């Protein structure tokens with residue numbers, strides 16, 4: 354009997370080694386894509402002892418995640434207590450039916466074992482009047498000192514233009530009030546000067562700013578910990594197919610321009626390529642024109658999954674995360690896109706009109722709702738209007754607050770300037786009298802502190818993004834001090850959230866619900882658990898990381914018949 358076992362195991366090891374010879378590289382897990390969801394799977398799996406390879410198609414790591422606010426929607430998280438919010442699991446479940454029990458577990462695990470650190474913000478959910486809505490479910494990532502990555506900090510995708518200053522100087526949201534009022538106190542001036550000095554030094558040493566904030570900080574922290582845990586990263590590399598020989602364990606990978614190499618993924622392949630964002634497929638089921646998703650996200654993961662038998666569920670009520678966007682058309686033909694989430698759009702002293710010169714929505718409403726209104730009213734172009742006080746104080750898109758110069762933005766036609774509202778209207782090609790009436794009516798309401806037309810400033814969400822220094826209504830102020838500015842806005846999207854169907858462990862499933870062994874999809878490659886709703890800030894990265902975590906746990910637990 355012992356002899357039989359021995360010979361069996363010899364036979365098996367022979368099979369394994371002859372199979373191994375067919376591969377150029379062997380890993381337990383291959384992750385396709387380096388955004389929040391892929392990096393989370395890679396990091397967790399590696400920390401738990403698996404050999405992990407991350408493939409990234411482009412030159413930069415981080416995908417849409419690097420562009421993002423790095424907000425993570427985690428109901429029932431422990432940080433809520435820090436800001437005095439009691440959130441119960443029942444409340445969270447009432448707010449959203451899917452059980453996201455892993456969310457807080459993922460956060461706790463990350464904070465205990467890795468460099469990923471979050472911090473609370475007292476941001477209300479996006480539908481604060483709905484039953485079960487709460488405050489503080491959105492977490493932000495702690496800023497990260499990119500110098501810890503040494504020269505590898507350069508591998509992280511740059512933030513969106515206008516979300517950083519002078520090219521790549523990033524700022525933590527908590528520091529914005531100080532940075533946007535540099536001359537209001539000695540402390541502010543010292544803080545700002547120190548930051549600029551550090552930035553200049555970084556440029557010399559690393560070729561870019563190394564104080565990472567928001568989504569860049571999230572990617573930086575995940576990348577740093579993944580490297581520490583031994584994850585391998587191949588940039589400019591993408592799988593050509595997963596179905597070699599009818600099995601998803603084998604991948605042909607084009608690596609950095611060289612000939613394809615054969616990679617074995619013993620336990621599984623995790624699709625995390627960021628979804629359909631820039632693909633033409635997306636145009637078929639969603640209505641509009643502009644996206645802020647990086648160019649590489651064209652649905653590769655979804656195509657690979659389909660080839661392996663995945664099921665694409667029917668489209669959701671909403672298939673994208675929407676945000677109004679301003680566009681800078683550059684002389685080389687490229688277009689810089691700036692999504693207006695809430696920072697400027699909901700501040701007092703501004704209003705938004707459509708081409709008929711009239712307001713059409715509560716300007717402070719969440720980005721998803723705001724663009725849904727644009728769609729419903731067939732508004733393809735709107736104008737965000739502010740006066741000189743507004744621009745100096747809060748900035749308008751890529752036009753950062755004073756003292757940042759705006760001359761080149763005016764020359765590019767990104768920002769329109771008028772000495773009077775009538776002149777502004779003329780340049781906007783909007784009826785002058787209508788716009789004048791709209792603004793003076795708006796100003797009367799602002800001074801009275803009540804927006805009877807669109808109820809701006811009514812709920813806690815509006816007020817969170819208002820300005821507490823403004824009286825009588827923190828969401829409303831007159832737009833009265835010349836010169837005036839207008840910024841054209843289009844309805845845009847920042848992610849496509851329609852993807853392949855998975856089970857609760859992120860395993861890709863067939864139409865009959867059975868899992869495809871060894872194939873996982875996370876982030877935007879996976880159909881949204883929110884089914885198109887957008888309950889609060891971070892509703893994409895939160896589930897992306899949570900399912901990334903679940904996929905890793907499943908991969909660790911899976912019994913491979915192929916291992917020694």
Ligand SMILES: Cc1cc2nc3c(=O)[nH]c(=O)nc-3n(C[C@H](O)[C@H](O)[C@H](O)COP(=O)(O)OP(=O)(O)OC[C@H]3O[C@@H](n4cnc5c(N)ncnc54)[C@H](O)[C@@H]3O)c2cc1C
Pocket residue numbers: 385386387388389390391408409410411413414415416417418419420421422423424425426513590591592625626627628645646647649650651652653654674692847848875876877878890891892893894895897
């Ligand atoms: C400006 C902005 C702000 C946002 N803010 C937030 C926020 O605060 N909270 C939130 O929840 N959501 C936010 N979002 C949305 C969120 O960033 C994305 O939905 C999320 O980051 C997607 O993560 P992911 O891991 O699925 O993909 P991504 O982060 O897009 O990563 C996918 C990666 O896969 C790579 N890839 C593509 N094809 C291949 C291939 N064939 N082989 C190898 N690699 C491939 C891509 O190049 C990319 O690097 C924001 C979006 C934008 C644009």
Ligand SMILES: *[C@@H]1O[C@H](CO)[C@@H](O)[C@H](O)[C@H]1NC(C)=O
Pocket residue numbers: 630631632633635636637639640641642643644645672673845846849
């Ligand atoms: C997102 O924008 C892109 C173009 O930039 C467009 O092709 C796509 O249809 C848009 N998708 C959604 C969901 O709005």
Ligand SMILES: *[C@@H]1O[C@H](CO)[C@@H](O)[C@H](O)[C@H]1NC(C)=O
Pocket residue numbers: 479714715717718719722807808809810811812814815
């Ligand atoms: C915005 O306006 C709507 C009505 O137009 C109002 O119900 C709502 O409370 C306001 N705020 C938000 C965040 O929608």
Ligand SMILES: *[C@@H]1O[C@H](CO)[C@@H](O)[C@H](O)[C@H]1NC(C)=O
Pocket residue numbers: 802803804805807808809810811825826827828
């Ligand atoms: C601000 O205006 C909204 C309506 O636009 C109103 O509901 C709210 O009570 C106002 N807030 C204050 C403090 O007056």
